[in-house]
Amino acid sequence: MTHNRLNSGTPPRVLCLLLCAALLIPAWHTAAQSFTQEALAELHAQVTPAIGIVRYALEVTNPNTGEITKRDNLALALIVSPDGLVMTHGHMVLENSQPFNIKVFLGRGDEEQEYEATLLKKPDDVNVVFLRLKSEERLRLPHVRFARGATLALGQPVALFGLLGDPLDYARGLIERRIGAILDKPRTTCCLDDAVRYGYVGGPVADAAGRVVGVIGFDLSRAEGGDLYVRSGHPLVYQTDLFQRYIDNPPSETEIETSGDHAWLGVFTQPLTxxxxxxxxxxxxxxxxxxxxxAGSPATEAGLRAGDIIVEFDGTPIRAKLDRDVPGFTKLVREAGPGREVVVRVLRDGQPVDVTTVLGTRPRSAQEAGEYEAPQFGLTVRELTTDVRIxxxxPENIEGVIVRRVKSGSVAQIARMRPGVVILRFGGHLVTNLADFQAAVEQVTADRPQExxxxxxxxxxxxxxxxEPRWDEP
Amino acid sequence: MKYGDGTLRGVFYYAGALIAALAIDGCATLGGGQSSAVLRAKNEVAPALVHIRPVKEVFTSGQREEVLIVGSGFIISPDGYVVTNEHVAGESRFVKCVLGDKNEVAAEVVGVDPYTDIALLKLDVGRPLPYVRLGDSDRIEAGELVMALGSPHGLARSVSLGIISVTDRYLEESQMGAEPYHNWIQTDAAINPGNSGGPLVNLRGEVIGVNAKVLRGAENVGFAIPINVARDVITQFKAHKRVRRAWLGLALQEMLATTDDPTQRGVVIADVDPLGPAEEAGVRPGDVLAAINDKPVHARFAEDLPALRQMMATLPIGESAHLTLQRGSETVAVTVVAEERSALKGEQVEFGEWGFTATDLTPAIARRAGLDARQGVLVSGTQPGSIARNAGLNNGDIILEMDNEPVTDLAGFREGYRARVEARRPLTLLFVKRGALTRFVLVEQDRELLPATPLEAITETE
Known part of the structure; x- marks a missing residue:
């Protein structure tokens, strides 16, 4: 009876719902161009062969203590050219972390292939990193082709492709999201409406027309103001036009980005609000x-001082009003070329003053600093770089080397040495730089003193x- | 150079060994004679025990607050002098003492000494009070039975029993990183928060220490200040309300830091303060100090250092002292004029309208900040949502200039601040030092700090 009654009660409601659906679905479908199941499956088949995994070790330097920790990492690797150019997210290379031992895994199961990869110079203006696979043979790999000029609109659905986690054996998955917001500063940037898992970051983004229009990015590049969004939980879509030029003309190969090519003025600034x-x-x-x-920078020599307001650099007006405008100036200086004479116009006590200075070379950073390991003492030290000094x-007059690592159980650890100690003398020898330290260690090792x-x-x-060295140990 | 972690870890291992030893021996019980000795000793001290309730000034998150805390103390003379810890009675607005007869009386703070963590109070009740006898902490032995009396967790009149574990424990990290002037008596008599300032008593009923700290996470590893240290401080408080110490600007390290050779005598100069009298006299790190005023000095172990520091602290201030130094194979004689050591803590003040607190720079802070001379005031906290926080002023910033005028000390800054608050000056420019960098901070006094607006309100105004 109950069953019957229910049946007899439902038809009008079902009818109503069907009617609504009939009216609404086509309209919504055309407006937002959502994905059909077939379209998603087709895109998946097309795109996911180009998705691989990059595994690497990361050396992270604590900027305050100089202590170094190492850890293993992995990320999505997207093949963007048949000859082995791979794009991955930009957090692989950050200010205080440097990847090494990079390997890319393509294909799945028995067909998985392992490639060693070289890190290419990280672009300044987009937070992605490119890798070049090493192979003796000419590679012909499945890759993603990005559609140029496609724009995304607010509310538009997008399909994302990425890696599921280790328990699912890194199966290639897909999810659907929408463009949840479009930011207009510092450049037009699309945000997704909801978070995605880490395995999707760097993965391709397709629109309902079946075009691959970009990739999921973590964040803006440093030049654009850095990690403005990383904490918001809303990933960004990097559209093709942001990075396509690097696919067309890949960056040069470099082990570590060196500051040697960068110009340096030597000031810290804040915007004139x-x-x-x-x-x-x-x-x-x-x-x-x-x-x-x-101290000791071209700015000091040119007589620039705290409180001067830079309004023009080498002919380019400086109109910074917000914190995020500062990195643009840093980039401007960096790219001006070391050794160039430039005119910096400042306001000093309200009056314009033109200061001529020869730009220097950006001092080496802690990451690029020379390192020396003395295993007989369990000590690894680095030269003192300007960033570590800061x-x-x-003070400028302190010269020495800084302890970066103290091996557990070592002679140095027993003597209570620890990372961050600046060594000024070693075994009676004055230490002002890495060469001094190395010479002191070699001399001491030859002399074999008890203490x-x-x-x-x-x-x-x-x-x-x-x-108390253990000279008898092998 | 501080090895705080190492020292504490050492203490921890030592405690572990001690606990193991007790477990093997089984639980000790007191014989009849000892039991009555404990009772007699307790009865001698208990009437002079004081439960202390100070209302302290505490500065947190850029705000000054008054907080009631609980500590312990003991009366040392019939006219009502009470000994407790500096961390109990220091920075207090009022101090109330509950006496053995449970009556509560107000106390005056006579003196506080953060370097030793000793404070002296005075009660005025118009009648003679029961008081304790002070023992001789130079004549104590590990293994001696002792009692801790006080108010653990606020529970007044509590007594716990244990032994002296170590007579001369060296704890490098004393208050605020200042090098300690004394070693500590370590005991396993239960000491808890609230015991601070209470007496450590031997079986003769004499006070041999002032209970002051415990090793957190350990069981029954407590530390007391030797009473002989407290006695000197008390004498100075009674004479001039504060402890005057000579300062040469030297940091010392034990001979073992540079050599294991036991025939080498003296003490290693580890550090010379660039603004101190020793620097001026030409003393260098690495020199070995062999004699002061022709009196030989020696510290082979870290435990020997506090006595030497104490000896140097008693040099006549403003007068010349002769140091004999060993520099390599050379003997060097230098003359230094001892200065008076400055206060360990700076005065702290709340700047309520802007919502931050600041303190005077101590020489130690100035040196860490890399300032050549005493200048500026240190921001010790900022209130969330305040004018100061909005302006970007940070905890740890040192304010060097206000509207282009140098800030030399807290009193001067306070004056300038008051004038600006009263005149409601819209903008004030501060120039601050933040680590190695400097920065401009614009304080916008005219910017209204609005309470959070509810969403409905926003919709309605459209």
Missing amino acids: DRFAEYWELPANGGLIISTVV ALNL VVVFGRLGAATGFFRL
């Missing part, structure tokens, strides 16, 4: 207030460590 302008009774045209002048607030006294500095204080 309208309130700062009001305080100094200046027109609200923006600019960069010099907050710190780095991070540790070390080696190390004089060092930690924070603002100095002190001694007494090493």
Whole structure:
């Protein structure tokens, strides 16, 4: 009875729902061009053979202590050309982390192929990294072709392709999302409406017309203001036009990006907000207030000082008003070329002053710093670079090398040495740089004394460590 | 150079060994004679035990607050002098003491010394009070039975029993990283928060220590300040309300830090403060100090250092001292004029309208910040949502200039601040030091800090 009654009660409601559906679905379908199941399956078959896995080790430097930790990492690798150019997300190379031992795995199951890969120079203006697969034979790989000029609109559905996790044996999966927001600053950027798993980052994005229109990105590049969005949980879509030129003309091969080609002025700045302008009774045209002048930099030599406001650099007006405008200036200086004479126009006490300076070469960073390991003591040290000096607030007149690693159970650890100690003397030898330290270690090792006294500095204080080397150990 | 972690770890292992030893021996019980000795000793001290309730000024997140805390203390003379810890009575607005007869009386703070963690209070009740006898902490032995009396977790009149575990424990990390002037008595008599300032008593009923700290996470590893250290401090408090110490600007390390050779005598100069008198006299790190005013000094182990520091602290201030140094094979004689050591803590002030707190720079902070001379004030906290926080002022910033005028100390800054608040000046420019960098901070006093607007309100105004 009950069954019957229910049956007899449903038809009008079902009818109503069907009617609504009949009215609504076609309209919605045309407006938003959603995916049919067939279309998704077809895209999956087309795109996922180009998805591989990149496994690498990452060396992460703690910018404050200089301590280095290593860890294994993996990410989605997208083949973007048949001859083995691979694109992956930009977090593989960050300011304080450097990948090494990079391997790319393509194909699945028994057909999986392993390739060693070379890291190419990371582009400045988009947060992706390119790799070149190493192979003796000419490669002909399945790859993704990006549609150019396609724009995405708010609310538009997109299909994303990526890797499922280790428990699912990195099966290639798909999900559907929508463009949830379009940001207009600092450049037009599409955000997804919801988070995606890590395995989708760097993966291809397709529109309902079946075109691959971009990839999922973590974030903006540093030049664009860096990690503005990483904490919001809304991934970005990098559209083809942002990175296609790097696929057409891949960046040069480089082990580590060197600062040697970059010009350096040696100032820290903050934007001239309208309130700062009001305080100094200046027109609200923006600019960069010099907050710190780095000792020994071209800026110091040129007589620039804290409080000067940069309004023009080498003919380019500087109109920074917000924090995110600062990286643009850094890029401008960096690309001006070391050794070039430039005119920096500053406002000093409200009056324009033209300062001529010869740009220097950007000092080496902690990452590029020379390193020396003395295994007999369990010590690895690095040269003191400008960035480490700033991070540790070390005065210019302190010269030495900084301890980066102390091996567990080593002679140095027993003597209570630890990362961050700046070695000023080693076994009676003055240490002002890495070469001094190496020479001191070699001399001490030849002399084989029972004790080696190390004089060092930690924070603002100095002190001694007494090493008792185990010379008899192999 | 500080080895705090290592020292504490060492203490931890030592404690582990001690616990194991007790477990093997089984639980010790007291014989009849000892039991009555414990009772007698307790009865001698208990009437002079004080439960202390200070209301302290605490500065957190850019705000000044008053907090009621609980500690312990003991009366040392019939006229009402009470000894406790500096971390109990320091920075207090009022101090109330509950005496053995459960009556509560107000106490005056006579002096506080953060370097030793000792404070002296004075009770004025118009009648003679029961008081304790002070023992001689130079004549104690590990293994001696001792009692800790006080208010663990606020529970007044509590007594716990144990032994002296170590008579001279060296703890490098004392208050705020200052090098310690004394070793500690380590005991396994239960000490908990609230015991601070209470007496450590031997079986003769004499106070041999002032309970002050425990090793967190360990069981029954407590530390007391030797009473002889407290006695010196008390004498100075009674004479001039504060402890005057000579300062040469030297940091010392034990001889073992540079050599294992036991025939080498003296103490290693580990660090010379660039602004101190020793630097001026030409003392260098690595010199071995062999004698002070022709009196030989020696510290082979870290435990020997506090006594040497104490000896140097008692040099006459403003007068010349002769140091004999060993520099390699050379003997060097230098003369230094001892200065008075400055306060360990700077005064702290709340700047309520802008929503931050700041403190005077101590020489130690100035040195860490890389400042050549005493200048600026240190931001110790900023309130969320405040004018200061909005302006981007950070905890740890050192304010060097205000509207292009140098800021030299807290008093001067306070004056300038007051004037700007009263004049409601819209914009004030601060120039601050943040680590190795400097930065401009614009304080916008005219910017209204609106309460969060509900969503409905926004819709309605459209």
